[in-house]
Amino acid sequence: MTLFDGFLLALSQMTEPYNLLLLGAGVLAGLLVGAIPGFSITMAVVIVLPFTYGMETTPGLAIMLGVMVGGISGGLVSAMLLGIPGTPASVATTFDGLPMVRKGEQGYALGLGLWASCIGGFVSGAVLFVLAPPLGQIGLEIGPWGYFCLILFALTITASLSDGNMIKGLIAACIGLLATAVGEDQVNGITRLTFGNGDLDGGFAYLPILIGVFAFSQLLSDMPTRAAARRTLSADAATNVRIPHLRVLKQIVKHWLLTLRSIAIGVFVGVLPAAGASISNLISYDQARKNSKNPEAFGTGTEEGIIAPESTNNATMGGALMVLVALGIPGDAAAAAVLAALLVHDVAPSPTFMTERPDVVYVILLAFVIGHIFVLLLQSAALKIFIRIVGIPIYILAGVILLYTGMGVFAINNTTFDIWTMFLFGMVGYLMMRFNFPLAPLILGTVLGPIGEVNLMRAMQISPDLMNFITRPWALLFLTMAILSLLFPFAKARSKSGYWKYFGAVSFLLIAIPMFMMQGSLRPIVGAALIVAAVWTAYRKFSNTSHTHEDLRHG
Known part of the structure; x- marks a missing residue:
């Protein structure tokens, strides 16, 4: 079967009313799950998985991909309306989504998130099939050294998410890293920091920490007094409930470069196994602020x-799915559930999957793209109901939210220990907010800690030589980017004086070095282009400085 024949077969299957109905039902279920804090996308996909056993391959994949797409998009609802991310992929959405909602711009804020998510999904779904083979090869090349350096690069975001107080940001990140160190390590199974408590052997689950830190801290800070508890989340909850689609699209077109850059970040992180949207949305937000003309806003x-985090998280899922069909490596837990569904139907993804089963590959691609059309239609209608939430008194919302989050947290492992974990980190988050510690670095440390630890152990088991972190090109690339990211705030503050004005040129030059170390012919070409960019940037800075000095002499 040729690729074109596979596409026609998949298209005919995905346009059948039954399959479209299942896809729409999966999207709706995902939207509801994503909008409820405490219920993860993976949980929803795993719950749906048994129902696909008796289905054919296409209907089973349609409903599961619908749940995935709906879940990743639904997280923005609670993130914006309540300040509590429905999924880890919506953590960065709370930073600007909630303030915009509380200004009375509910429809505008939710419309921006909705359209950015769908555009991210459309672009990644359209492009990634073409890029899947080379992207999959990159994922295999990085190795544990590169993954660990990628974690170091991501952790440098802490400095940018600390609102000018790097020390407090680093402390918050260390709290998150410390939380991940409790329990058995994932490689050797040795227990740490349990103090003889058997409940701690499994460590702290990520979801109770996330819900505790964001839900408790946000709800407690919203109702410090009885009078405050009786008010609503927005003083203008009953107005502006319509999404101004034309205004939203104009704004996204205005920031087209930001959108494309955010999608590229999402795609890149998505092809890295075990990374996921919980990392990419924070990286995208950080890069958006660093490159913005108004970072103080x-x-x-x-x-x-x-726009940045919401266009990124859907693109990340597209990258995870394409690595799955290209190499059989799930990019995240939800993609792992899709892999399980494929295996149930005797379909085993591999590097030859695209040539052997192009019909199934195109079913996954088409279901992912069409699923975003359902998201756009269903969520646009459902948002009118969701927006009414902000008109409910906070004390009523608090009780309902805590009930659902408690149920969601308990459902992870069916243990009350996870509920106590949620309470514990809820108090930690509340105290951090009271003393002006940022919450995002804590969550970032919690997400990245286990990934970094596992890859560091694997790297050391393969070879204890630390020079591998420099001699391996991908590790050197991410290590260089981590150092440059830490220096960027200092360079930006001193960009008009001394040698700091050449920071951009030096950055291009340093990033070009590992590109020349990589295999193939395309990457050295990219490295050469970076050197040209470095020379041009340095020349412009030098020329501008010379003209300034000349003007001062004549002035």
Whole structure:
């Protein structure tokens, strides 16, 4: 079967009313699950998985991919309306989404998130099939050294998410890293920091920490007094409930470069196994703020702070799925559930999957793309109901939210220990907010800790030589980017004086070095282009400085 024949067969299957109905039902279920804090996308996909056993391959994949797409998009609802991310992929959405909603711009904020998510999904779904083979090869090349350096690069975001207080940001990140160190390590199974408590052997689950830190801290800070508890989340909850689609699209077109850059970040992180949207949305938000003309507006309800993370998280899922069909490596837990569904139907993804079963590959691609059309239609209608939430008194919402989050947390392992974990980190988050510690670095440390530890152990088991972190090109690339990311705030503050004005040129030059170390012919070409960019940037800075000195002499 040729690729074109496979596409025609998949298209005929995915346009059948039965399969479209299942896809729409999966999207709706995912939207509901994603909008409820405490219920993860993976949980929803795993629950749906047994129902696909008796289905054919196409209907089973349609409903599961619908749940995935709906879940990743539904997380923005609670993130914006309540300040509590429905999924880890919506953590960064709360930073500007909630402030914009509380300004009375509910429809505009939710519309920005909705359209950015769908555009991210459309672009990644359209492009990634073409890029799947080379992207999959990159994922195999990086190795544990590169993955660990990628974690170091991501952790440098802490400095940018600390609102000018790097020390407090680093402390918050260390709290998150410490939380992940409790229990058995994932490689050798040795227990740490349990103090003889058997409940701690399994460590702290990520979801109770996330819900505790965000839900408790946000709800407790919203109702410090009885009078405050009786007010609503928005003083203008009954107005502006319509999404201004034309206004939203104009704003996204205005920030087209930001959107494309955010999608590229999502795709890149998505092809890295075990990374996922919980990392990419924070990286995208950080890069958006660093490259913005008005970085001080971030955190106050700016459009850029919503477009960046929401266009990234859906693109990340597209990358995870394409690596799955290209190499059989799930990019995240939800993609692993899709892999299980494929195996149930005797379909085993591999590097030859695209040539052997192009019909199934195109079913996955088409279901992912069409699923975003359902998201656009269903969520646009459902948002009118969701927006009414902000008109309910906070004390009523608090009780309902805590009930559902408690149920969701308990359902992870069916143990009350996870509920106590949620309470514990809820108090930690509340105290951190009271003393002006940022919450995002804590969550970032919690997400990245286990991934970094596992890859560091694997690297050391393969070879204890630390020079591998420099001699391996991908590790050197991410290590260089981590150092440059830490220096960027200093360079930006001193960009008009001394040698700091050449920071951009030096950055291009340093990044070009590992590109020349990589295999193939395309990457050295990219390295050469970076050197040209470095020379041009340095020349422009030098020329501008010379003209300034000349003007001062004549002035």
